[in-house]
Amino acid sequence: MKLNLKIWRQKDANTKGEMVDYTINGVEGDMSFLEMLDVLNEDLINKGKEPVQFDHDCREGICGSCSLQINGEPHGPDRLVTTCQLHMRKFNDGDTIVIEPFRATAFPVIKDLVVDRTAFDRIQQAGGYISVNTSGNTVDANATPIEKDKADDSFYAATCIGCGACVAACKNASAMLFTSAKVSQFALLPQGRVEATERVENMVRQMDLEGFGNCTNTGACEVECPKGISLENIARMNREYLSATVKG
Amino acid sequence: MGILDSKVPSGPLAEKWTKHKNKINLVNPANKRNIDIIVVGTGLAGGSAAATLAELGYNVKTFCYQDSPRRAHSIAAQGGINAAKNYQGDGDSAYRLFYDTIKGGDYRSREANVHRLAEESANIIDQCVAQGVPFARDYGGLLDNRSFGGVLVSRTFYAKGQTGQQLLLGAYSAMNRQINRGKIKPYNRHEMMDMVLVDGKARGIIARNLVTGEIERHSAHAVVLATGGYGNVFFLSTNAMGSNVMAAWRAHRRGAFFANPCFTQIHPTCIPVSGDHQSKLTLMSESLRNDGRIWVPKRIEDAQAIREGKLKPTQLKEEDRDYYLERRYPAFGNLVPRDVASRAAKERCDAGFGVNKTGEAVYLDFASAVQRYGKEEALTRGMKNADSKTITQLGKDIIEAKYGNLFQMYEKIVDENPYETPMMIYPAVHYTMGGLWVDYNLQTTIEGCYCAGEANFSDHGANRLGASALMQGLADGYFVLPYTIGDYLSNDIRTGAISTDSPEFEYAEKEVKDRINKLMSAKGQHSVDYYHKKLGKIMWDKCGMARNAQGLEEAIVEISALRADFWENVKIPGGTDGMNAELEKAGRVADFLELGELFAKDALTRQESCGGHFREEYQTEEGEALRDDENFKFVSAWEYKGEPKDAVLHKEDLVYENIELKTRSYK
Ligand SMILES: Cc1cc2nc3c(=O)[nH]c(=O)nc-3n(C[C@H](O)[C@H](O)[C@H](O)COP(=O)(O)OP(=O)(O)OC[C@H]3O[C@@H](n4cnc5c(N)ncnc54)[C@H](O)[C@@H]3O)c2cc1C
Ligand code: SF4
Ligand code: FES
Numbered sequence: 001m002k003l004n005l006k007i008w009r010q011k012d013a014n015t016k017g018e019m020v021d022y023t024i025n026g027v028e029g030d031m032s033f034l035e036m037l038d039v040l041n042e043d044l045i046n047k048g049k050e051p052v053q054f055d056h057d058c059r060e061g062i063c064g065s066c067s068l069q070i071n072g073e074p075h076g077p078d079r080l081v082t083t084c085q086l087h088m089r090k091f092n093d094g095d096t097i098v099i100e101p102f103r104a105t106a107f108p109v110i111k112d113l114v115v116d117r118t119a120f121d122r123i124q125q126a127g128g129y130i131s132v133n134t135s136g137n138t139v140d141a142n143a144t145p146i147e148k149d150k151a152d153d154s155f156y157a158a159t160c161i162g163c164g165a166c167v168a169a170c171k172n173a174s175a176m177l178f179t180s181a182k183v184s185q186f187a188l189l190p191q192g193r194v195e196a197t198e199r200v201e202n203m204v205r206q207m208d209l210e211g212f213g214n215c216t217n218t219g220a221c222e223v224e225c226p227k228g229i230s231l232e233n234i235a236r237m238n239r240e241y242l243s244a245t246v247k248g
Numbered sequence: 249m250g251i252l253d254s255k256v257p258s259g260p261l262a263e264k265w266t267k268h269k270n271k272i273n274l275v276n277p278a279n280k281r282n283i284d285i286i287v288v289g290t291g292l293a294g295g296s297a298a299a300t301l302a303e304l305g306y307n308v309k310t311f312c313y314q315d316s317p318r319r320a321h322s323i324a325a326q327g328g329i330n331a332a333k334n335y336q337g338d339g340d341s342a343y344r345l346f347y348d349t350i351k352g353g354d355y356r357s358r359e360a361n362v363h364r365l366a367e368e369s370a371n372i373i374d375q376c377v378a379q380g381v382p383f384a385r386d387y388g389g390l391l392d393n394r395s396f397g398g399v400l401v402s403r404t405f406y407a408k409g410q411t412g413q414q415l416l417l418g419a420y421s422a423m424n425r426q427i428n429r430g431k432i433k434p435y436n437r438h439e440m441m442d443m444v445l446v447d448g449k450a451r452g453i454i455a456r457n458l459v460t461g462e463i464e465r466h467s468a469h470a471v472v473l474a475t476g477g478y479g480n481v482f483f484l485s486t487n488a489m490g491s492n493v494m495a496a497w498r499a500h501r502r503g504a505f506f507a508n509p510c511f512t513q514i515h516p517t518c519i520p521v522s523g524d525h526q527s528k529l530t531l532m533s534e535s536l537r538n539d540g541r542i543w544v545p546k547r548i549e550d551a552q553a554i555r556e557g558k559l560k561p562t563q564l565k566e567e568d569r570d571y572y573l574e575r576r577y578p579a580f581g582n583l584v585p586r587d588v589a590s591r592a593a594k595e596r597c598d599a600g601f602g603v604n605k606t607g608e609a610v611y612l613d614f615a616s617a618v619q620r621y622g623k624e625e626a627l628t629r630g631m632k633n634a635d636s637k638t639i640t641q642l643g644k645d646i647i648e649a650k651y652g653n654l655f656q657m658y659e660k661i662v663d664e665n666p667y668e669t670p671m672m673i674y675p676a677v678h679y680t681m682g683g684l685w686v687d688y689n690l691q692t693t694i695e696g697c698y699c700a701g702e703a704n705f706s707d708h709g710a711n712r713l714g715a716s717a718l719m720q721g722l723a724d725g726y727f728v729l730p731y732t733i734g735d736y737l738s739n740d741i742r743t744g745a746i747s748t749d750s751p752e753f754e755y756a757e758k759e760v761k762d763r764i765n766k767l768m769s770a771k772g773q774h775s776v777d778y779y780h781k782k783l784g785k786i787m788w789d790k791c792g793m794a795r796n797a798q799g800l801e802e803a804i805v806e807i808s809a810l811r812a813d814f815w816e817n818v819k820i821p822g823g824t825d826g827m828n829a830e831l832e833k834a835g836r837v838a839d840f841l842e843l844g845e846l847f848a849k850d851a852l853t854r855q856e857s858c859g860g861h862f863r864e865e866y867q868t869e870e871g872e873a874l875r876d877d878e879n880f881k882f883v884s885a886w887e888y889k890g891e892p893k894d895a896v897l898h899k900e901d902l903v904y905e906n907i908e909l910k911t912r913s914y915k
Contacts, residue, residue, distance in 0.1 A: 012826055030522045030663070038527055038777070045775040045830065050821045053829055055315070057488040059528045061657065062413055063319040078660075085660045110459055111827045118436070121316050125428045129421035130380045134300040134726055136371050138378035142335060145389025155382035155407055158414060162318055185380065192380050 001027040001088065004096040005040065007052055010109050017109065019098075029089035033076060034059060034066060036088055053112040061085040061226065064161030067168070068113055069100040074165035074224045082163060082226045102164050104173035106211040117164050119210035120178060127202035128182045130192050150188050157184035159227050166221035166229070172213030177221040179207045180237035181229045187240055197244040204241055252505070252885055252900040255687040256360040261906045262342075265364040268688070269731055273738035280305030282744070283737050286453055286468040288440045288495050290317030290423065292416055292718055293701025294474030296725025299422035301472075302431035304730055306737075309466060310423070311435045311455060313490055313832070318420045321476050321488040322721065325412020326533035326654065327396060328404035329718040331369040336393055340401040342366040347907065349716060352398040352585050353681070353709020354859035354875060355909050356508070356883070358902060360688060361706045365716075368723040373405055375726055381418040383407050396714030397534055398585035398914070404715045409533050409654045415718055419725070438464075439832065440495045441760045443471060443502050443697065446752045450499075450697035454753075454760045458832065461825040463760055465753045467746035469737055470696045472729065473499060474721075477680035477702040479512065481840045481847065482792075483784025485677035486518060486531040492836035493843050496684050496703050504692035505885035505898060507705035508682035509843065510851035513712050513860045514793050515678035516589035519661055520609040529676040530661055532612070533654055534714045537582045539617035539647065540671070542589070543569040544601040544610050551601045561603065561611055561670050572596055580914040587711045587860045587873070588914060590675035594793050595871060597674070604672050613670035618643035675793060679717060681708045681860065682850075685885040685900070689732035690724060693885075698733055700724035705883065710859025764824055767834045772817030776833040779814045783807065783837070783844055791844075795851050796864040803848040808893070811841040845892035853897065856880045877909050 002025050010017025024040050031039070034056050041051035057065045066083040070076035076086045091097065099113065107115040132138060158181070166177035183200050186192030192199070215234065222231045257268040275283065283306050287298040290312040302308045312320060332345040346366040350357060373391070377383065383405050384392040393402040407414040426432040437458040444452040444467070452467035478493035479485040500506045517532045545551045546568050553559035572592055574581045584592075593610045596602070603609050622643025626634035634642070644667050648655065655666045662672070684692045684699040686706055692699050701721040708716065747753075786806050790799035814837070822828045857866040857873035858880070866874040882899040889896055 028523060028525065030661075031525050032527075032661075035525050035527050039525055042775055042777060045819060045821055046773075048819075048821065051830060053827055057314060057319055057490050058321070058324045059489055060324050060530055061660075062410070063314070063321075063323050063488065065314065065319050080656070081660055085657070087660065087663070089663060114827065117315060121318075121424075121434075121436075124421065125424045127428075129425045130378070131425060132375075132378045132422075134296065134303050134375065134379075134422045135730060136375060136727055138374045141333075141373045141377035141383075142390050144377075146385055147389055148385050148387050151382050151385040151389075154380075155384075155414070158382055158407075158417060159410060161413075162316065185382065189380050189382065191378055 001091065001093040003027055003091065006096065006098045008100040009052070009112055012111055013108055027088050029087065031088045032059065032084055033068070033070070033086040033088065034084050053114050055114050056084055059084040062161060064163040067102045067115065067163055067165070069102055069168060071098050074102060074168040075226050080226055080228055082161070102168035104167045104212070106173065106175070107164060107167065117162070119212070120162050120164065120175070122210060123175065123179055123203050123206045124182060126206035127199040130186060131195060144190050146190065154185050154188035157181045157188070157229065157233055160229050161227055163226060165224045165226060167212065169220040169224035170213065171218060171220065172216060174215045175207050175210070175212035176215035176234050176237070177225060177229055179203055180233035183237045183240060184233040187236060196240060200237065200240040200244050251693065252685070252898050253687060254358065254900060255689060256358070257688065261359065261363050264360050265367055272731060272735045275734050275738050275741060277305050279741040281307070283307065283740060284309065284468040284746070285470050285472060285733070286311070286466060287472045287474060288453065289320070289474035289476060289701070289703070291320035291322035291474060291476055291701060292419055292721030293725045294472065295320065295416065295419035295423050296722050297472055297474060297700055297729050298432055299419060299426050300726050300730040301733070302426035308426070308432045309435060309468065310432055311438045311440055313437065313439045313458060315437050317423055317434065317436065318417060320416060321491050322416045322718070323413045324488060325718055326409040326531060327535040328394065328406035328411045328715045329372070329415060330396070330403050330715040331373045331405060331719065332366055332403060333370050333373060335391060336402045338401045340403050342369070344401065345369060345403065348399045349707070349713060350709070350907055351912060352713035353711050354873070354912055355709065355877070355881070355904065356858055356902065357707055357709030359904060359906060364728065365707050365720055365723050368727045369719050371727060372719060372722045376415060376418050379418040379422060381407065381414050394535055394538055395583065397537060397583050397589065398580070398713045404535070406535065409535070409651060412718060415722065419722070440498070441835070442498045442756050444753050444756045445502055445694065446746070446750060449695045451746050452748065452753065454756050459827055461828070463757055465748035465757060467748045467753070469740045469743060469746065470698060470733055472698045472700060472733070473684065473703055474700045474725065475703045477683070478840070478843060479677045479680050481783065481844050482677040482787045483780050484521065484526060484529050484788070486515060486529050489528060492839065494836050494839050496699070497839040497843055499684060499692065499694060499697055501888050503694045503888070504697060505685040505887055506682070506846065507685035507883050507885045508850065509847040509886070510791065510854060510861050511681035511710050511859065512677060513586060513679040513681060514590040514675045516586055516593055516675050517612060517673045518676035519658065520604055520672055520674040521606065530657065531678065532658060532671065532673055534586065536612060536651060536654065539650070540582065540612040540614050541571055541616060542573050542582050542610055542612055543571045544596045544603060546570045548600050551603060554603050555605060555607060570601070577914045584914045585711060585713060590793060591862060593675055609672040609674045611670040612673045614647055614666070615670070618647055621646035679712055681705065681710060681712055685883065689735060690729050691736065696736060698729060700729055710861055764831065766815070767818065767831065767838070768820055768824060770816060770818045770820070772819050774817055774819060776818060776820065776830055776837050779810065779818060780833070780837045780840070782810055783841060786810070787844055787847070791848050791851055794862050794864050797852060800848045800852040804845055804852070804893070807841060807845040807848065811845070814838065814841055842892050846886055846895055849892060849895065850884055850886065853884065854880055875911070
């Protein structure tokens with residue numbers, strides 16, 4: 001396959017970026033999207049040019065590093081996949097592909113396609129944990145049985161990879177889906193209940209401080225989420241938040 | 249044994265750890281506030297260590313090259329984590345876990361460490377559940393288990409095929425709590441470039457800020473390296489792309505011995521290589537072998553027809569299939585350990601029975617599991633006369649509930665539906681059992697430099713059993729290191745803050761800068777990947793699943809020549825002041841080019857076959873590994889002396905007081 005690429009190039013946070021055109025030949029269907037970029041980069045290096053910088057690590061769809069806006073969609077056209085698991089067989093010979101970084105005020109560009117998503121970490125630092133001592137002496141793990149459905153739902157919420165596609169997909173750049181997934185994981189477990197009130201308040205406060213937009217229930221986040229994190233989590237978080245503020 | 253003092257406590261095996269903990273020196277809580285610890289790496293080992301050390305009251309600085317600790321390579325672990333809880337009542341115990349691990353490692357690990365690991369294993373599950381890790385549960389609300397290769401009990405705890413993710417998020421949340429309290433200061437997108445020694449003790453690191461390119465000095469009273477394994481020396485592996493040996497190798501150059509570099513695990517169930525452009529290999533969790541049966545065609549003509557696309561695997565009758573693991577190893581069948589399963593697959597493919605285009609793949613088939621589960625489910629639902637379509641559907645649903653995300657991943661990559669046609673798998677580089685030599689306290693041969701998780705060598709011997717790396721990482725981080733490091737730090741309560749203005753820091757920083765400048769000024773013609781791929785090919789062909797003296801000797805010469813060429817001819821575009829992925833890769837590959845040679849040298853010295861180290865010259869008539877306990881019952885610990893060829897071998901004799909060394913058999 002031969003492809004035309006339009007890629008966002010930006011030297012650093014303080015320099016203005018621009019779209020640059022590239023053509024690439026010999027793309028095969030079983031290459032991943034990132035492997036296609038590797039081939040492009042190899043070519044650029046051989047020509048003495050600077051390769052395109054993008055974030056990636058596991059290339060297995062689990063670390064949440066890769067983050068490309070492909071033809072206007074986070075992680076590209078395929079559903080329930082990350083960019084590293086998107087394969088070129090989803091494209092056709094002669095296609096033009098527009099590749100941009102995730103765009104949101106709370107995710108400043110660092111270079112080319114790399115953005116800073118540490119706002120997510122700060123939301124979790126504000127309360128996304130259970131306050132238990134880490135040096136042992138906890139109760140036996142089977143001492144508190146947990147309903148299978150609850151445990152499964154908690155697990156599904158916990159599978160969020162923190163990629164930020166939900167933010168990039170949202171017209172308000174809201175971080176509701178991400179934050180609600182984190183809140184839900186703990187809200188569903190008996191271990192997490194004790195400090196539920198502070199947790200949801202602190203996390204929501206931090207989310208707002210980071211400059212994410214408001215949620216207007218458009219649902220684009222759920223559509224683009226590579227892990228299928230459901231909108232139910234947002235509803236659950238809203239309930240948690242409401243009961244927290246009522247209590248408070 | 250000379251300079252290698254393992255510091256294993258005396259006394260009966262099962263009492264060593266408790267006794268040791270009782271005798272260890274403690275640091276008064278008020279004094280912990282005056283002590284700084286650097287933890288490099290925030291995977292399971294580093295993340296859990298950092299959280300616990302901070303919890304205890306030390307000031308912790310963490311470093312990782314990703315933008316967030318939550319993205320460390322541990323996130324990718326799929327199958328599960330072992331613990332001797334005996335919840336299933338199938339006869340498990342700490343002793344049995346200890347025994348399985350020692351045997352699985354082909355008797356090349358340290359008894360006392362492994363026993364401690366088995367003892368702590370049960371604790372880990374309790375800890376993680378308390379932290380909110382959502383492990384799989386059964387309908388009674390209790391924790392569910394499954395089994396992994398090399399064992400006959402069900403002791404693996406899991407969260408679908410995403411166990412590593414859930415455990416790492418647990419450790420990361422514990423870190424977050426400490427970050428929020430100000431006890432951990434995280435330095436993400438930072439790479440450790442060197443270690444700084446003052447008066448022979450590890451007192452800090454030189455790191456590069458990967459966003460600004462700045463070279464920074466960081467001091468501490470002790471340095472913990474939890475930087476993961478070095479499987480990426482093979483270029484293609486299941487490791488995350490950024491996994492590297494740099495931190496361990498830099499410590500090695502400063503005096504930490506590197507142990508058993510040639511012990512590499514090849515994992516039997518990976519998605520086969522598809523082409524030259526491939527950047528990495530994807531693992532299909534070993535847990536699939538609980539239900540998947542492995543086979544190739546019995547007749548070579550059938551294999552050929554399949555490769556040419558003239559025959560479909562589902563068309564092949566049961567009696568025309570060779571379930572070679574079940575045939576060769578009736579007791580363990582598809583659940584033999586990884587090294588055994590990998591070699592058996594290679595043997596069949598080498599003999600011409602491979603089933604994909606390249607001839608390097610075997611089948612992992614779920615058809616009979618679908619039927620088995622389907623029938624069971626139909627009965628439990630009271631459907632006595634369910635038709636075959638219903639049974640198949642019910643069976644598929646059960647398989648989906650167990651392995652859904654793995655099946656989905658396979659389909660995305662291979663573009664085939666594994667519910668309808670058997671998966672194709674082939675062995676790939678996965679895990680490195682070698683690493684920095686550590687004593688019982690997890691201290692390296694540099695005072696004050698500790699090493700935990702995959703980066704050290706201690707617990708898995710020549711082969712790691714499934715689901716035990718996560719266990720080791722968390723045991724080291726939550727329960728071992730926080731104790732043992734106190735013993736060392738108790739001497740530091742009056743030291744005060746360590747200055748970064750000393751000549752030692754200045755010197756180390758200058759060395760790092762010079763090295764970067766040297767890399768940048770090579771201005772040659774080849775990209776870093778060009779060298780990495782070349783190195784990987786040498787490693788796979790000559791130091792891979794099977795090795796022989798001639799190949800290893802060639803590898804040593806070839807790697808050393810490749811290294812010389814790299815330093816002359818590598819081409820790194822861009823600058824040093826800012827983000828530059830090529831420069832990052834170059835530094836890592838430069839170290840792989842040294843490690844690779846030491847790896848080959850270690851493999852050459854070890855004239856026996858054990859675990860993942862298979863020397864073709866040493867095998868039984870049936871093609872099984874032939875160990876030589878008389879001459880090689882030791883850990884090889886290499887001392888840095890300049891070029892890898894000059895490295896000096898030290899031996900730590902392995903003492904087995906509680907286990908009789910037997911030939912490993914899974915028949
Ligand atoms: C696909 C896959 C599946 C697996 N499945 C299982 C399983 O089911 N069960 C099991 O028990 N094991 C499994 N393993 C093995 C297990 O995941 C690893 O051995 C384990 O997670 C390693 O943990 P770690 O903390 O030692 O290192 P890692 O998680 O690799 O962490 C290394 C850390 O070091 C940092 N780092 C490295 N170098 C530097 C540097 N120079 N400067 C700064 N930071 C640095 C990284 O940023 C990272 O934070 C699997 C492995 C893979 C690849
Ligand atoms: S909710 Fe989905 S899209 Fe958002 S960060 Fe998590 S995984 Fe990514
Ligand atoms: S690189 Fe890890 S999710 Fe894509």
